[in-house]
Amino acid sequence: MAEATALLEVHDVTKSFGAVAAVQGVSFPLYGGEAHALVGENGAGKSTIVKMLAGVHRPDTGTLRVGDADVDFAGPADAKAAGIAVIYQEPTLFPDLSVAENIAMGNQPLTRLRQIDRKAMHATADRLFARLGVHLDPTRPARGLSIADQQLVEIAKALSSEARVLIMDEPTAALSAVEVDRLFAVVRSLRDEGAAILFISHRFEEITELCERVTIMRDGKHVATEMVADLTVDDMIRRMVGRDLSALFPKQEVTPGEVMLSVENLSREGVFRDISFEVRAGEIVALAGLVGAGRSEVMQAVFGVDPYDSGVVKIRGKRLKSGNPRAAMAAGMALVPEDRRQQGLIMDLSIERNITLPRARKLARLGLLFGGVEKRAAATWAEKLQTKLGKLSDAVGTLSGGNQQKVVLAKWLATAPQLLIVDEPTRGIDVGTKAEVHRLMSSLAADGLAVVMVSSELPEVLGMADRIIVLREGRVAAQISRAEATEESVMYAAMGQEAAA
């Protein structure tokens, strides 16, 4: 572990989006021959750091140094040229192009006529896949690859560029344990060849297994950079969270009431199979599992956004028609979707319009909407949820992520639902607002609302849920009560037998 000059150094960088400071004064070095973990809660600013290193964002202040020289990346091409390869959290493939082309894009092998040498390109892809130990046809299009396979193609892409700095933003989220082991073996060999690795993961066992050094971030600020060997996992979590877990997850004890939702043997070919569970009034039920396990898909089918092939969904014992969100809403169901920008809000519309949208028909008089009614209804809810906003007539897009999420919640709570489905309720929200959203969910449940929460954040699942339903590869892997739930029991169920390591 040579502590020579850093291959890449992040020096006192700051980046704001609108009024929200995503990263404030963060510094850390990446040494050659060393794997460096970057940890922090969702929304701590890790992905912003990654995007700055990748040349997607420019730091507002502060500098990036490659070797001894300050660099200013005008775009991703510059970062690539500086020897930085990035594996993003979300795969960024070209669905119409072949797997081999996806890997080679930007540095395809050329023949003497400067044409693309397809044979060499396919051979390279085969070689990289062999190194990763996966079987993928380099000539097939990237369209239709499973998320895990897409992630593997991303990894092969990064390897092919022979970068000196490899940045991996949660590369293991969709991989099985075997694939993770192979990936780590490859990463270790790259590290031993002198590359610098920046590794982001929510799984602490991966960090302690792979990394030598760790940088901890909280709310966009730098907390510490230390050797992994000097820290326990508890130390890391404490510094990451910066407060007691109980304050973050203010769960009120509630005696469950009647059965609100019952799902029986719900199946959709190729997506999920034989899903059965019940949710009672006053209960918070969490759907946990790895990315791609089918959690959101199940709830979208329950709500009627997606179709299902067989099975029954009942609300208070009454069977609900499939594929009909309007009927689901009429029956008292509300869905707060995962991607609030795409599915939850109309960004250019005012806050009040967004809040009253699902109820527009009820608020209308003679088929027309009058501003006054809308405004009053919206003001009531904005106040109840303590939304920080300028004017109700401002566009929703001007709010911070946390406040946007509150507007989505307000929008659906205003319909007075009896069953609330929230998909990743606190993704991309700062810790303070996160606690507020949690408090809100808890008090709603205490008032007799049934809540189904889809979440990837284990602490949130453990802290908020009365019952945890763990999905694995489209099936219910386990149902765990609040008392029995631990990080290990949930992860074990989510990952199956392979997690034994």
Next chain:
Amino acid sequence: MTPVATTPPMKNLLKTRELGILLALALLVLYTTINNSRFLSGQSIRDNLLNTAILAVMATGQAVVVITRNIDLSVGSVLGISAWAVATMMSEHQGLPMIVAILVGLAVGAVAGLLNGVLVRYGKVPALVVTLGTLYIYRGITYQWAGGSQVNADKLPAHFLNFANDNLLGIPWLVLIALIVVGGATLVMRNYRVGRELYAMGSSPQAAELAGIKVARNLLGAFLLSGALAGLAGVLFAARFGTVDASAGTGYELNVVAAVVVGGVAVFGGSGTVWGAGLGALLLTVISSALAVLDINQFWQQAIVGALIILAICADRLVAVRIARSLRKRDAHV
């Protein structure tokens, strides 16, 4: 590792859209010839190819633009302004060689195309809106310039007019130019980095930015090419028809887009080929001449073209849904 079975090339070819167009073309020619044997005479074939040439040149540029998930609606107007500029120039300077006419046409079109590209890229306005605007602007400029007059065949030098009928080794110049343009663009799009980058940009614009592809340069290049080829088409138009006024090429943009879509280029970018678009142009031209030979009312032609476009899009959709379903089943662990 065990070698992964790759699909044999022959099987891939059978699945391509281009083969479907060829089949449709063969059936159409066969049926028309049975009804009227003169349809396959030398003169008839020659007419069809000459009529295809101009459309195919423009379809090439359009295909490249559509592959990047954009569209260029201004090509008809660019043809008009280029045809007018070149016809005026040739009538005033009778001695200028053909190559100058071609270069001027290309240059006029290139400037118009570059302006489209700049507005799309740096104005951050959708191409549909930008090129709809420039469609009217370029046409307006031509009307202003021409002021109601026209250039007649008797004002144009003979070598310019003869170009449309002259051959090289038995192949008319127009057809040769179309073949070179379609073939060259097909090769670049298939085998060169810049071509694959254009496909990548259309397939996922966001991923293209992250991959460090020079998106701005490539996009400007695509629009410049489309404009330049529309300019070239203007020169060929002037040479072939001899009479040019300010309305030359009005409405051509729709034929061009139709040829591209029928030729199997996906309107959402990322897939399709330039030679497919060329075949689309040939198919549309042959349909219209077949209708004349079969003595079917010409009004049907538009309805048939429309039906073909919808058929082409339905075929794309059907294939996409089928592929998605089969991939979903194959990869599912459930």
